Amino acid sequence: MIPTGGEDPIFMYATGFAVETALYIRFGEGDDVLFTSPLEIDRARAQSRAARVLEDREAYVHDTWAQLAARTLSERGITSVRVAPNLPAVHLEDLRAQGLDVEVDRDLFVAERRHKSAGDAAAIQAAQAAAESAVVEVVRTLAQAEIRDGVLWSNGDPLTTERLYSRAQLVLGEKGFTCPDMIIAGSPASAIPHHRGEGPIQANAPVIIDIFPTSRSNHFNGDLTRTVVVGEISEDVRRMHAAVLQALDAGIESIAAGVPGQDPHHAVCQVLVDRGYGTTTAGFEGPDGVAKMNHSTGHGVGIETHEEPRLKDAITAPLEEGDVVTVEPGLYLLGFGGVRVEDTGMVTKHGFHNFSTLTRSLNPRDYL
Numbered sequence: 001m002i003p004t005g006g007e008d009p010i011f012m013y014a015t016g017f018a019v020e021t022a023l024y025i026r027f028g029e030g031d032d033v034l035f036t037s038p039l040e041i042d043r044a045r046a047q048s049r050a051a052r053v054l055e056d057r058e059a060y061v062h063d064t065w066a067q068l069a070a071r072t073l074s075e076r077g078i079t080s081v082r083v084a085p086n087l088p089a090v091h092l093e094d095l096r097a098q099g100l101d102v103e104v105d106r107d108l109f110v111a112e113r114r115h116k117s118a119g120d121a122a123a124i125q126a127a128q129a130a131a132e133s134a135v136v137e138v139v140r141t142l143a144q145a146e147i148r149d150g151v152l153w154s155n156g157d158p159l160t161t162e163r164l165y166s167r168a169q170l171v172l173g174e175k176g177f178t179c180p181d182m183i184i185a186g187s188p189a190s191a192i193p194h195h196r197g198e199g200p201i202q203a204n205a206p207v208i209i210d211i212f213p214t215s216r217s218n219h220f221n222g223d224l225t226r227t228v229v230v231g232e233i234s235e236d237v238r239r240m241h242a243a244v245l246q247a248l249d250a251g252i253e254s255i256a257a258g259v260p261g262q263d264p265h266h267a268v269c270q271v272l273v274d275r276g277y278g279t280t281t282a283g284f285e286g287p288d289g290v291a292k293m294n295h296s297t298g299h300g301v302g303i304e305t306h307e308e309p310r311l312k313d314a315i316t317a318p319l320e321e322g323d324v325v326t327v328e329p330g331l332y333l334l335g336f337g338g339v340r341v342e343d344t345g346m347v348t349k350h351g352f353h354n355f356s357t358l359t360r361s362l363n364p365r366d367y368l
Contacts, residue, residue: 001025001084002065002091009304010084012219013109017048023065024050025072035059035068066094073100084108110308114300115322121346123215124301124324127222128344128355130177131211134168135226135358136367138184138209141167142230143364147203152230161186161197168211177213183225184209187337190227193295193330204231206337206362212305221305223326224356225342228364240291240331240339241362243275247329248341248360251297251311255325255352261315265297268329277331281313291331291338298326301344323347324355 001024003011012018014026019040026032034050037060045053059068073081080101083092085108095102116124145152145159152159161184172178185197187205201207210225227244229237247268254267269284272293278286279293286292296312301324309315309323319325325347330340343356359366 002069002087004086004088007219008086009219009302009307010086010109012303013113015048015050017044017050018219019044021060021063021065023056023059023069025069027076027078033072035065035072066091067098069095070098070100082108113302114308114320116302116324116346120220120302121324123218123220124222124344125355127177127213127215127220128224129222130172130175130213131179131222131224132356132358133175134171134179134182134211134213135209135224137167137171138164138211139226139228139364139367142201142207142228143368145201145230147231150203152201152203158200160200162199164201165197172211172213176216178216179211179213182209182211185338188335190338191332191334191336193332193338193340201230204234205229206237206339208338208340210340210342214305219303221301221303222355223301223305223328223342223344224358225328225330225340226358226360226367227339227341227362228367229362230364233362236336237339237362239275240277241341243272243277244329244331244339244341245360246275247271248327248343251327251329252343252345252352252354255319255327255347257321257347257349258318260318261309261311262313264311264327265313265315268297268327269293272329272331291333291336293330294332295330298328298342300325319347321347321349327352 006020023035032050033052034048035054035056036044041055059065082103082105085106145154164184185195185208186201189195190208206227208227212223214221250271251264251268254264269279269281273284273286277290298311300307300309326344328342332338341360345352345354
């Protein structure tokens, strides 16, 4: 394995070590070696799980990790190897140029990463708690703002996504987490599910807060979304929010080990359609011109924010005990705004252990 960069999740899982450039070879259980640079050798010896940790200055200086891999394998008479599916193409070509028979293993560590240990679960719960603290800080700042001409103001200036982002990052940083791509999206831009948000926040309209912090020490993630309104909550927004909450509960109630990944998604979609809304999932389209959900219901969470398994249409593979997944229904209407609420928890034999404890209210004062 040659990492794609400092946050390569497959490399981190295999070695317990996050590094920009290195080489890892696993010959068998308990028989592996990590090569790294003079810069990183001491940190690698302290942090990695590899049985042997060696320094190779030449491979570092000349970026010849593939050639080093070929020499190391040749010493054991090995000519066939499996590599990670995210191995950069240049390294794949270099390995094959060295005469190695290379198989890209698309499922490398996928099953192992899905089954969270007690320690993994605790790390994700800690990340989820950090997300809750950051959401509360954002909502507290929103609640303290005043409304002027339909815009939120704070300390003499318009309250912006950027100011809220900085408050959230400060809270996360103090707890050892970070989330550079968090979403704090006012309306009407909140109708675009992955719009990060920018500029002044409008009053009397939904604000979607989606925070998915990564631990700076163990690299595990959480994922949490809440929607609030500062000012008057319209009946349209109340109805959307009520439908989303009912869908969230239906999705959670349908989760258990052995359940196909599409079932929670279909349960969510059915609630939304029954409440008069729509989705982009075949068979659950709903009427034209209404707010719709245009994404899957959820995904796995671990050392990546988005990993296996997926809760979406056409996933017939069963959920398994130890999976950690999100459930995040949403409704969006361009020109108006969106509502999304998301919890994260663990699949158990009999259901779903929810790691999220924060209120789901639209009212900011309920968070304080």
